[in-house]
Amino acid sequence: MKPSDPVTGSKLPATGTSIFTVMSQMALECGAINLAQGFPDFEVDPDLVERVAFYMKKGYNQYALSHGIPGLRENIARMIDRQWGVFVDFRDQLTITSGATEALYAAISVVTNPGDEVLLFDPAYDSYDPVIRLNGGIPRHINLQFPDYSLPWDQIDAAISPRTKAMVINSPHNPTGTVLSHDDMLRIQELAIRHNLFVISDEVYCHLVYDGVAHRSVLHYPALANRSMAVFSFGKTFHTTGWKMGYAVASPAITHELRKIHQFLTFSVHTPTQYALADFLGQEEKYLSLPSFFSQKRDRFLAGLTGTLFRARPSAGTYFQLVSYEGVSSLGDVEMAEKMTKEMGVASIPVSVFHEDQTDKKLLRFCFAKTDETLQKAAKLLQSIR
Ligand SMILES: Cc1ncc(COP(=O)(O)O)c(C=O)c1O
Incomplete structure:
Protein backbone atom coordinates (compact mmCIF):
# COMPACT_ATOMS: atom_id res chain seq x y z
CA MET A 1 0.00 0.00 0.00
CA LYS A 2 1.11 3.55 -0.59
CA PRO A 3 2.53 5.40 2.43
CA SER A 4 -0.41 7.79 2.22
CA ASP A 5 -2.83 4.95 3.00
CA PRO A 6 -4.85 6.20 5.97
CA VAL A 7 -4.18 3.06 8.01
CA THR A 8 -0.61 2.00 7.21
CA GLY A 9 0.43 5.64 7.03
CA SER A 10 -0.83 6.48 10.53
CA LYS A 11 1.58 8.69 12.40
CA LEU A 12 0.11 7.60 15.71
CA PRO A 13 -0.73 3.93 15.16
CA ALA A 14 -1.06 3.13 18.87
CA THR A 15 -3.33 6.07 19.68
CA GLY A 16 -7.02 5.33 20.16
CA THR A 17 -9.90 7.40 21.50
CA SER A 18 -8.83 9.27 24.63
CA ILE A 19 -9.93 7.70 27.93
CA PHE A 20 -11.49 11.06 28.84
CA THR A 21 -13.83 10.81 25.85
CA VAL A 22 -14.51 7.12 26.51
CA MET A 23 -15.43 7.62 30.18
CA SER A 24 -17.45 10.80 29.55
CA GLN A 25 -19.40 9.00 26.82
CA MET A 26 -19.98 6.01 29.11
CA ALA A 27 -21.14 8.32 31.90
CA LEU A 28 -23.58 9.97 29.50
CA GLU A 29 -24.97 6.67 28.23
CA CYS A 30 -25.36 5.25 31.76
CA GLY A 31 -26.69 8.46 33.31
CA ALA A 32 -23.72 8.33 35.72
CA ILE A 33 -22.30 11.33 37.58
CA ASN A 34 -19.27 12.37 35.58
CA LEU A 35 -16.32 12.86 37.92
CA ALA A 36 -14.09 11.50 35.15
CA GLN A 37 -13.15 14.26 32.75
CA GLY A 38 -11.58 17.37 34.27
CA PHE A 39 -14.13 20.09 33.75
CA PRO A 40 -16.34 22.10 36.09
CA ASP A 41 -20.11 21.56 35.99
CA PHE A 42 -20.88 24.98 37.47
CA GLU A 43 -21.46 28.31 35.77
CA VAL A 44 -18.74 30.61 34.50
CA ASP A 45 -18.66 34.04 36.17
CA GLU A 284 -7.16 39.73 41.11
CA GLU A 285 -9.62 38.22 43.62
CA LYS A 286 -10.96 36.13 40.72
CA TYR A 287 -7.83 34.00 40.73
CA LEU A 288 -6.66 34.60 44.31
CA SER A 289 -9.88 33.05 45.64
CA LEU A 290 -9.37 29.78 43.77
CA PRO A 291 -7.42 27.86 46.46
CA SER A 292 -10.13 28.46 49.03
CA PHE A 293 -12.95 27.75 46.53
CA PHE A 294 -11.49 24.45 45.33
CA SER A 295 -10.09 23.21 48.65
CA GLN A 296 -13.63 23.41 50.03
CA LYS A 297 -14.79 21.23 47.16
CA ARG A 298 -11.96 18.78 47.73
CA ASP A 299 -12.84 18.58 51.44
CA ARG A 300 -16.51 18.06 50.63
CA PHE A 301 -15.58 15.20 48.33
CA LEU A 302 -13.28 13.72 51.00
CA ALA A 303 -16.00 14.02 53.63
CA GLY A 304 -18.23 12.00 51.31
CA LEU A 305 -15.73 9.13 51.46
CA THR A 306 -15.88 8.94 55.26
CA GLY A 307 -17.16 5.58 56.41
CA THR A 308 -16.49 3.94 53.04
CA LEU A 309 -13.76 1.46 52.19
CA PHE A 310 -12.29 3.91 49.68
CA ARG A 311 -9.03 5.56 50.74
CA ALA A 312 -8.06 9.01 49.48
CA ARG A 313 -4.44 9.87 48.75
CA PRO A 314 -3.13 13.35 49.60
CA SER A 315 -3.98 15.98 46.98
CA ALA A 316 -2.32 19.39 47.46
CA GLY A 317 -3.13 20.72 44.01
CA THR A 318 -5.26 20.44 40.83
CA TYR A 319 -8.96 19.56 41.02
CA PHE A 320 -8.30 15.85 41.09
CA GLN A 321 -8.37 13.39 43.92
CA LEU A 322 -6.81 9.93 43.71
CA VAL A 323 -8.74 7.25 45.58
CA SER A 324 -7.65 3.69 46.31
CA TYR A 325 -10.38 1.05 45.98
CA GLU A 326 -8.16 -1.78 47.20
CA GLY A 327 -10.48 -2.32 50.15
CA VAL A 328 -13.47 -2.63 47.85
CA SER A 329 -12.43 -4.82 44.92
CA SER A 330 -9.57 -6.73 43.39
CA LEU A 331 -10.59 -5.78 39.84
CA GLY A 332 -8.10 -3.99 37.60
CA ASP A 333 -8.56 -0.22 37.60
CA VAL A 334 -9.99 -0.01 34.05
CA GLU A 335 -12.61 -2.69 34.87
CA MET A 336 -13.33 -1.02 38.20
CA ALA A 337 -13.88 2.39 36.59
CA GLU A 338 -16.22 0.82 34.04
CA LYS A 339 -18.11 -1.15 36.69
CA MET A 340 -18.53 1.91 38.89
CA THR A 341 -19.82 3.94 35.96
CA LYS A 342 -22.23 1.31 34.68
CA GLU A 343 -23.44 -0.26 37.93
CA MET A 344 -22.89 2.35 40.62
CA GLY A 345 -23.43 5.54 38.67
CA VAL A 346 -20.13 7.37 39.32
CA ALA A 347 -17.56 7.83 36.54
CA SER A 348 -13.83 8.26 37.22
CA ILE A 349 -10.58 7.73 35.33
CA PRO A 350 -8.36 4.69 36.00
CA VAL A 351 -4.82 5.83 36.76
CA SER A 352 -3.14 3.01 34.77
CA VAL A 353 -4.07 4.79 31.52
CA PHE A 354 -1.63 7.57 32.45
CA HIS A 355 1.22 5.03 32.49
CA GLU A 356 2.97 3.80 29.38
CA ASP A 357 3.52 0.46 31.15
CA GLN A 358 -0.07 0.53 32.48
CA THR A 359 1.04 0.26 36.11
CA ASP A 360 -2.11 -0.49 38.09
CA LYS A 361 -2.05 0.52 41.77
CA LYS A 362 -5.83 0.22 42.13
CA LEU A 363 -6.35 3.95 42.04
CA LEU A 364 -9.08 6.00 40.40
CA ARG A 365 -8.96 9.72 39.66
CA PHE A 366 -12.02 11.75 40.60
CA CYS A 367 -12.56 15.38 39.53
CA PHE A 368 -14.03 17.49 42.34
CA ALA A 369 -14.60 20.64 40.24
CA LYS A 370 -18.32 20.07 40.62
CA THR A 371 -21.30 21.72 42.29
CA ASP A 372 -21.93 20.81 45.92
CA GLU A 373 -25.07 19.06 44.75
CA THR A 374 -23.11 16.85 42.31
CA LEU A 375 -20.55 16.07 45.01
CA GLN A 376 -23.29 15.15 47.50
CA LYS A 377 -24.96 12.83 45.00
CA ALA A 378 -21.62 11.18 44.22
CA ALA A 379 -20.92 10.77 47.95
CA LYS A 380 -24.24 8.99 48.45
CA LEU A 381 -23.47 6.56 45.66
CA LEU A 382 -19.92 5.92 46.87
CA GLN A 383 -21.21 5.32 50.40
CA SER A 384 -23.53 2.61 49.12
CA ILE A 385 -20.58 0.60 47.74
CA ARG A 386 -19.47 -2.09 50.18
C1 LIG B 1 -2.04 18.61 32.88
C2 LIG B 1 -2.83 19.21 31.76
N1 LIG B 1 -2.19 19.86 30.79
C3 LIG B 1 -2.85 20.42 29.76
C4 LIG B 1 -4.23 20.34 29.66
C5 LIG B 1 -4.92 20.97 28.50
O1 LIG B 1 -5.40 22.24 28.80
P1 LIG B 1 -6.34 23.06 27.79
O2 LIG B 1 -7.72 22.55 27.97
O3 LIG B 1 -6.16 24.48 28.16
O4 LIG B 1 -5.84 22.76 26.41
C6 LIG B 1 -4.93 19.66 30.67
C7 LIG B 1 -6.40 19.52 30.56
O5 LIG B 1 -7.00 18.72 31.22
C8 LIG B 1 -4.22 19.09 31.74
O6 LIG B 1 -4.84 18.43 32.72
Whole structure:
Protein backbone atom coordinates (compact mmCIF):
# COMPACT_ATOMS: atom_id res chain seq x y z
CA MET A 1 0.00 0.00 0.00
CA LYS A 2 1.11 3.55 -0.59
CA PRO A 3 2.53 5.40 2.43
CA SER A 4 -0.41 7.79 2.22
CA ASP A 5 -2.83 4.95 3.00
CA PRO A 6 -4.85 6.20 5.97
CA VAL A 7 -4.18 3.06 8.01
CA THR A 8 -0.61 2.00 7.21
CA GLY A 9 0.43 5.64 7.03
CA SER A 10 -0.83 6.48 10.53
CA LYS A 11 1.58 8.69 12.40
CA LEU A 12 0.11 7.60 15.71
CA PRO A 13 -0.73 3.93 15.16
CA ALA A 14 -1.06 3.13 18.87
CA THR A 15 -3.33 6.07 19.68
CA GLY A 16 -7.02 5.33 20.16
CA THR A 17 -9.90 7.40 21.50
CA SER A 18 -8.83 9.27 24.63
CA ILE A 19 -9.93 7.70 27.93
CA PHE A 20 -11.49 11.06 28.84
CA THR A 21 -13.83 10.81 25.85
CA VAL A 22 -14.51 7.12 26.51
CA MET A 23 -15.43 7.62 30.18
CA SER A 24 -17.45 10.80 29.55
CA GLN A 25 -19.40 9.00 26.82
CA MET A 26 -19.98 6.01 29.11
CA ALA A 27 -21.14 8.32 31.90
CA LEU A 28 -23.58 9.97 29.50
CA GLU A 29 -24.97 6.67 28.23
CA CYS A 30 -25.36 5.25 31.76
CA GLY A 31 -26.69 8.46 33.31
CA ALA A 32 -23.72 8.33 35.72
CA ILE A 33 -22.30 11.33 37.58
CA ASN A 34 -19.27 12.37 35.58
CA LEU A 35 -16.32 12.86 37.92
CA ALA A 36 -14.09 11.50 35.15
CA GLN A 37 -13.15 14.26 32.75
CA GLY A 38 -11.58 17.37 34.27
CA PHE A 39 -14.13 20.09 33.75
CA PRO A 40 -16.34 22.10 36.09
CA ASP A 41 -20.11 21.56 35.99
CA PHE A 42 -20.88 24.98 37.47
CA GLU A 43 -21.46 28.31 35.77
CA VAL A 44 -18.74 30.61 34.50
CA ASP A 45 -18.66 34.04 36.17
CA PRO A 46 -21.49 35.96 34.39
CA ASP A 47 -19.29 39.07 34.30
CA LEU A 48 -16.77 37.23 32.11
CA VAL A 49 -19.49 35.90 29.81
CA GLU A 50 -20.97 39.39 29.49
CA ARG A 51 -17.59 40.83 28.61
CA VAL A 52 -17.11 38.32 25.77
CA ALA A 53 -20.58 39.20 24.46
CA PHE A 54 -19.81 42.90 24.87
CA TYR A 55 -16.70 42.70 22.73
CA MET A 56 -18.46 40.58 20.12
CA LYS A 57 -21.27 43.11 19.84
CA LYS A 58 -18.75 45.93 19.71
CA GLY A 59 -17.26 44.36 16.59
CA TYR A 60 -14.05 42.77 17.91
CA ASN A 61 -14.58 39.79 15.63
CA GLN A 62 -11.63 39.67 13.27
CA TYR A 63 -8.19 38.07 13.57
CA ALA A 64 -6.22 39.17 16.58
CA LEU A 65 -2.48 39.73 16.49
CA SER A 66 -1.04 36.23 16.01
CA HIS A 67 0.69 36.03 19.41
CA GLY A 68 -2.20 37.67 21.26
CA ILE A 69 -3.57 41.15 21.93
CA PRO A 70 -1.10 43.33 23.87
CA GLY A 71 -3.65 44.12 26.63
CA LEU A 72 -4.09 40.46 27.56
CA ARG A 73 -0.38 39.69 27.45
CA GLU A 74 0.34 42.76 29.56
CA ASN A 75 -2.20 41.78 32.18
CA ILE A 76 -0.92 38.20 32.33
CA ALA A 77 2.59 39.57 32.89
CA ARG A 78 1.18 41.78 35.65
CA MET A 79 -0.52 38.77 37.28
CA ILE A 80 2.73 36.78 37.17
CA ASP A 81 4.56 39.69 38.76
CA ARG A 82 1.92 40.24 41.47
CA GLN A 83 1.59 36.60 42.36
CA TRP A 84 5.12 35.34 42.04
CA GLY A 85 7.26 38.48 41.90
CA VAL A 86 8.63 37.47 38.50
CA PHE A 87 9.16 39.88 35.62
CA VAL A 88 8.03 38.62 32.21
CA ASP A 89 8.24 40.92 29.20
CA PHE A 90 4.82 40.69 27.60
CA ARG A 91 6.22 41.91 24.29
CA ASP A 92 8.55 39.03 23.55
CA GLN A 93 8.02 36.35 26.21
CA LEU A 94 4.31 35.64 26.11
CA THR A 95 2.17 33.95 23.47
CA ILE A 96 -1.60 33.43 23.65
CA THR A 97 -2.57 29.96 22.43
CA SER A 98 -5.61 27.84 21.82
CA GLY A 99 -5.55 26.26 25.27
CA ALA A 100 -2.56 24.68 26.93
CA THR A 101 -2.90 21.85 24.41
CA GLU A 102 -1.71 24.05 21.58
CA ALA A 103 0.98 25.63 23.77
CA LEU A 104 2.27 22.14 24.63
CA TYR A 105 2.28 21.14 20.96
CA ALA A 106 4.21 24.25 19.99
CA ALA A 107 6.61 24.01 22.95
CA ILE A 108 7.46 20.35 22.39
CA SER A 109 7.86 21.02 18.65
CA VAL A 110 10.32 23.86 19.30
CA VAL A 111 12.87 21.53 20.89
CA THR A 112 12.17 18.07 19.48
CA ASN A 113 13.99 17.01 16.32
CA PRO A 114 13.96 13.49 14.86
CA GLY A 115 15.88 11.12 17.15
CA ASP A 116 15.80 13.42 20.18
CA GLU A 117 14.81 11.82 23.45
CA VAL A 118 12.39 13.57 25.79
CA LEU A 119 11.87 12.47 29.39
CA LEU A 120 8.32 12.07 30.70
CA PHE A 121 7.18 11.11 34.16
CA ASP A 122 4.31 8.66 34.50
CA PRO A 123 1.50 8.88 35.34
CA ALA A 124 1.52 11.62 32.68
CA TYR A 125 -1.10 13.73 30.95
CA ASP A 126 -1.89 12.13 27.62
CA SER A 127 -0.80 14.78 25.10
CA TYR A 128 2.97 14.84 25.72
CA ASP A 129 3.91 11.44 24.30
CA PRO A 130 2.10 11.70 20.93
CA VAL A 131 3.40 15.21 20.28
CA ILE A 132 6.98 14.06 20.88
CA ARG A 133 6.38 11.17 18.45
CA LEU A 134 4.81 13.46 15.83
CA ASN A 135 8.03 15.45 15.88
CA GLY A 136 10.12 12.31 15.33
CA GLY A 137 11.27 12.32 18.95
CA ILE A 138 11.49 9.38 21.34
CA PRO A 139 9.51 9.65 24.58
CA ARG A 140 11.36 8.08 27.54
CA HIS A 141 8.83 7.28 30.23
CA ILE A 142 9.98 7.05 33.84
CA ASN A 143 7.54 6.13 36.60
CA LEU A 144 7.23 8.54 39.52
CA GLN A 145 7.95 6.82 42.84
CA PHE A 146 4.96 5.21 44.41
CA PRO A 147 3.29 5.96 46.80
CA ASP A 148 4.18 9.66 47.07
CA TYR A 149 4.78 10.15 43.33
CA SER A 150 8.07 11.91 43.92
CA LEU A 151 10.70 12.28 41.19
CA PRO A 152 13.06 9.25 41.06
CA TRP A 153 16.35 11.15 40.80
CA ASP A 154 18.62 8.11 40.36
CA GLN A 155 16.49 6.76 37.54
CA ILE A 156 16.38 10.17 35.88
CA ASP A 157 20.18 10.38 35.98
CA ALA A 158 20.45 6.89 34.54
CA ALA A 159 17.96 7.64 31.74
CA ILE A 160 19.78 10.72 30.45
CA SER A 161 21.86 10.05 27.34
CA PRO A 162 23.63 12.33 24.85
CA ARG A 163 20.40 12.21 22.84
CA THR A 164 18.25 13.54 25.69
CA LYS A 165 17.00 16.95 24.63
CA ALA A 166 14.27 17.87 27.06
CA MET A 167 12.03 16.85 29.91
CA VAL A 168 8.36 17.51 30.53
CA ILE A 169 7.32 18.35 34.08
CA ASN A 170 3.81 19.02 35.38
CA SER A 171 3.07 20.69 38.70
CA PRO A 172 0.50 20.76 40.22
CA HIS A 173 0.28 17.29 38.80
CA ASN A 174 -2.54 15.65 36.92
CA PRO A 175 -3.59 12.99 37.92
CA THR A 176 -1.88 12.68 41.35
CA GLY A 177 -2.41 16.16 42.83
CA THR A 178 1.23 16.41 43.95
CA VAL A 179 3.08 19.75 43.81
CA LEU A 180 6.83 20.05 43.17
CA SER A 181 8.75 21.67 46.04
CA HIS A 182 11.42 24.38 45.97
CA ASP A 183 14.08 21.65 46.42
CA ASP A 184 12.64 19.68 43.49
CA MET A 185 12.82 22.76 41.30
CA LEU A 186 16.43 23.45 42.31
CA ARG A 187 17.35 19.88 41.41
CA ILE A 188 15.52 20.15 38.09
CA GLN A 189 17.40 23.38 37.39
CA GLU A 190 20.74 21.78 38.25
CA LEU A 191 19.95 18.73 36.09
CA ALA A 192 18.82 20.86 33.14
CA ILE A 193 21.99 22.95 33.25
CA ARG A 194 24.31 19.96 33.76
CA HIS A 195 22.84 18.04 30.83
CA ASN A 196 21.91 21.02 28.68
CA LEU A 197 18.21 20.10 28.66
CA PHE A 198 15.12 22.12 27.83
CA VAL A 199 12.19 21.92 30.21
CA ILE A 200 8.56 21.99 29.14
CA SER A 201 6.67 22.91 32.27
CA ASP A 202 2.94 22.23 32.28
CA GLU A 203 1.56 24.57 34.95
CA VAL A 204 -2.11 24.63 33.95
CA TYR A 205 -3.21 24.13 37.58
CA CYS A 206 -0.90 26.87 38.93
CA HIS A 207 -3.70 28.62 40.83
CA LEU A 208 -5.11 25.42 42.32
CA VAL A 209 -2.86 24.74 45.34
CA TYR A 210 -4.09 23.99 48.85
CA ASP A 211 -3.07 23.56 52.49
CA GLY A 212 -0.55 26.41 52.36
CA VAL A 213 1.48 24.73 49.64
CA ALA A 214 3.01 27.18 47.15
CA HIS A 215 3.20 26.67 43.41
CA ARG A 216 6.80 26.83 42.21
CA SER A 217 6.90 27.89 38.59
CA VAL A 218 9.99 27.38 36.44
CA LEU A 219 9.72 31.16 36.03
CA HIS A 220 10.88 31.58 39.65
CA TYR A 221 14.30 30.20 38.78
CA PRO A 222 16.08 32.47 36.25
CA ALA A 223 18.61 29.89 35.01
CA LEU A 224 15.82 27.35 34.60
CA ALA A 225 13.36 29.84 33.07
CA ASN A 226 15.97 30.58 30.40
CA ARG A 227 15.76 27.02 29.11
CA SER A 228 12.06 26.41 29.82
CA MET A 229 8.66 26.89 28.27
CA ALA A 230 5.91 27.29 30.85
CA VAL A 231 2.39 26.47 29.72
CA PHE A 232 -0.85 27.74 31.30
CA SER A 233 -4.61 27.47 30.72
CA PHE A 234 -7.45 29.93 31.29
CA GLY A 235 -9.79 26.93 31.04
CA LYS A 236 -8.59 25.71 34.45
CA THR A 237 -8.38 29.17 36.00
CA PHE A 238 -11.77 30.56 35.02
CA HIS A 239 -13.85 27.37 34.64
CA THR A 240 -13.93 27.77 30.86
CA THR A 241 -12.35 24.57 29.52
CA GLY A 242 -14.53 24.80 26.40
CA TRP A 243 -13.08 28.15 25.40
CA LYS A 244 -9.61 26.69 24.81
CA MET A 245 -7.60 29.73 25.84
CA GLY A 246 -4.07 29.37 27.16
CA TYR A 247 -0.60 30.87 26.98
CA ALA A 248 3.07 30.01 26.89
CA VAL A 249 5.88 31.91 28.62
CA ALA A 250 9.51 31.52 27.59
CA SER A 251 12.71 33.49 26.94
CA PRO A 252 12.61 35.87 23.94
CA ALA A 253 14.76 33.48 21.87
CA ILE A 254 12.53 30.46 22.56
CA THR A 255 9.36 32.55 22.18
CA HIS A 256 10.57 33.64 18.74
CA GLU A 257 10.63 29.99 17.64
CA LEU A 258 7.43 29.07 19.47
CA ARG A 259 5.51 31.85 17.77
CA LYS A 260 6.59 30.59 14.35
CA ILE A 261 4.97 27.23 15.10
CA HIS A 262 1.91 28.81 16.73
CA GLN A 263 1.46 30.87 13.58
CA PHE A 264 0.84 27.73 11.55
CA LEU A 265 -1.16 25.84 14.15
CA THR A 266 -3.90 28.39 14.80
CA PHE A 267 -2.40 31.74 13.79
CA SER A 268 -4.45 33.51 16.46
CA VAL A 269 -7.17 32.74 18.99
CA HIS A 270 -10.68 34.05 19.68
CA THR A 271 -10.47 37.85 19.65
CA PRO A 272 -13.42 38.92 21.84
CA THR A 273 -12.45 36.41 24.53
CA GLN A 274 -8.94 37.83 24.63
CA TYR A 275 -10.32 41.30 25.31
CA ALA A 276 -12.71 39.95 27.94
CA LEU A 277 -9.94 38.05 29.74
CA ALA A 278 -7.72 41.12 29.66
CA ASP A 279 -10.41 43.05 31.56
CA PHE A 280 -11.16 40.18 33.91
CA LEU A 281 -7.54 39.74 34.98
CA GLY A 282 -7.74 43.24 36.43
CA GLN A 283 -9.79 41.73 39.28
CA GLU A 284 -7.16 39.73 41.11
CA GLU A 285 -9.62 38.22 43.62
CA LYS A 286 -10.96 36.13 40.72
CA TYR A 287 -7.83 34.00 40.73
CA LEU A 288 -6.66 34.60 44.31
CA SER A 289 -9.88 33.05 45.64
CA LEU A 290 -9.37 29.78 43.77
CA PRO A 291 -7.42 27.86 46.46
CA SER A 292 -10.13 28.46 49.03
CA PHE A 293 -12.95 27.75 46.53
CA PHE A 294 -11.49 24.45 45.33
CA SER A 295 -10.09 23.21 48.65
CA GLN A 296 -13.63 23.41 50.03
CA LYS A 297 -14.79 21.23 47.16
CA ARG A 298 -11.96 18.78 47.73
CA ASP A 299 -12.84 18.58 51.44
CA ARG A 300 -16.51 18.06 50.63
CA PHE A 301 -15.58 15.20 48.33
CA LEU A 302 -13.28 13.72 51.00
CA ALA A 303 -16.00 14.02 53.63
CA GLY A 304 -18.23 12.00 51.31
CA LEU A 305 -15.73 9.13 51.46
CA THR A 306 -15.88 8.94 55.26
CA GLY A 307 -17.16 5.58 56.41
CA THR A 308 -16.49 3.94 53.04
CA LEU A 309 -13.76 1.46 52.19
CA PHE A 310 -12.29 3.91 49.68
CA ARG A 311 -9.03 5.56 50.74
CA ALA A 312 -8.06 9.01 49.48
CA ARG A 313 -4.44 9.87 48.75
CA PRO A 314 -3.13 13.35 49.60
CA SER A 315 -3.98 15.98 46.98
CA ALA A 316 -2.32 19.39 47.46
CA GLY A 317 -3.13 20.72 44.01
CA THR A 318 -5.26 20.44 40.83
CA TYR A 319 -8.96 19.56 41.02
CA PHE A 320 -8.30 15.85 41.09
CA GLN A 321 -8.37 13.39 43.92
CA LEU A 322 -6.81 9.93 43.71
CA VAL A 323 -8.74 7.25 45.58
CA SER A 324 -7.65 3.69 46.31
CA TYR A 325 -10.38 1.05 45.98
CA GLU A 326 -8.16 -1.78 47.20
CA GLY A 327 -10.48 -2.32 50.15
CA VAL A 328 -13.47 -2.63 47.85
CA SER A 329 -12.43 -4.82 44.92
CA SER A 330 -9.57 -6.73 43.39
CA LEU A 331 -10.59 -5.78 39.84
CA GLY A 332 -8.10 -3.99 37.60
CA ASP A 333 -8.56 -0.22 37.60
CA VAL A 334 -9.99 -0.01 34.05
CA GLU A 335 -12.61 -2.69 34.87
CA MET A 336 -13.33 -1.02 38.20
CA ALA A 337 -13.88 2.39 36.59
CA GLU A 338 -16.22 0.82 34.04
CA LYS A 339 -18.11 -1.15 36.69
CA MET A 340 -18.53 1.91 38.89
CA THR A 341 -19.82 3.94 35.96
CA LYS A 342 -22.23 1.31 34.68
CA GLU A 343 -23.44 -0.26 37.93
CA MET A 344 -22.89 2.35 40.62
CA GLY A 345 -23.43 5.54 38.67
CA VAL A 346 -20.13 7.37 39.32
CA ALA A 347 -17.56 7.83 36.54
CA SER A 348 -13.83 8.26 37.22
CA ILE A 349 -10.58 7.73 35.33
CA PRO A 350 -8.36 4.69 36.00
CA VAL A 351 -4.82 5.83 36.76
CA SER A 352 -3.14 3.01 34.77
CA VAL A 353 -4.07 4.79 31.52
CA PHE A 354 -1.63 7.57 32.45
CA HIS A 355 1.22 5.03 32.49
CA GLU A 356 2.97 3.80 29.38
CA ASP A 357 3.52 0.46 31.15
CA GLN A 358 -0.07 0.53 32.48
CA THR A 359 1.04 0.26 36.11
CA ASP A 360 -2.11 -0.49 38.09
CA LYS A 361 -2.05 0.52 41.77
CA LYS A 362 -5.83 0.22 42.13
CA LEU A 363 -6.35 3.95 42.04
CA LEU A 364 -9.08 6.00 40.40
CA ARG A 365 -8.96 9.72 39.66
CA PHE A 366 -12.02 11.75 40.60
CA CYS A 367 -12.56 15.38 39.53
CA PHE A 368 -14.03 17.49 42.34
CA ALA A 369 -14.60 20.64 40.24
CA LYS A 370 -18.32 20.07 40.62
CA THR A 371 -21.30 21.72 42.29
CA ASP A 372 -21.93 20.81 45.92
CA GLU A 373 -25.07 19.06 44.75
CA THR A 374 -23.11 16.85 42.31
CA LEU A 375 -20.55 16.07 45.01
CA GLN A 376 -23.29 15.15 47.50
CA LYS A 377 -24.96 12.83 45.00
CA ALA A 378 -21.62 11.18 44.22
CA ALA A 379 -20.92 10.77 47.95
CA LYS A 380 -24.24 8.99 48.45
CA LEU A 381 -23.47 6.56 45.66
CA LEU A 382 -19.92 5.92 46.87
CA GLN A 383 -21.21 5.32 50.40
CA SER A 384 -23.53 2.61 49.12
CA ILE A 385 -20.58 0.60 47.74
CA ARG A 386 -19.47 -2.09 50.18
C1 LIG B 1 -2.04 18.61 32.88
C2 LIG B 1 -2.83 19.21 31.76
N1 LIG B 1 -2.19 19.86 30.79
C3 LIG B 1 -2.85 20.42 29.76
C4 LIG B 1 -4.23 20.34 29.66
C5 LIG B 1 -4.92 20.97 28.50
O1 LIG B 1 -5.40 22.24 28.80
P1 LIG B 1 -6.34 23.06 27.79
O2 LIG B 1 -7.72 22.55 27.97
O3 LIG B 1 -6.16 24.48 28.16
O4 LIG B 1 -5.84 22.76 26.41
C6 LIG B 1 -4.93 19.66 30.67
C7 LIG B 1 -6.40 19.52 30.56
O5 LIG B 1 -7.00 18.72 31.22
C8 LIG B 1 -4.22 19.09 31.74
O6 LIG B 1 -4.84 18.43 32.72
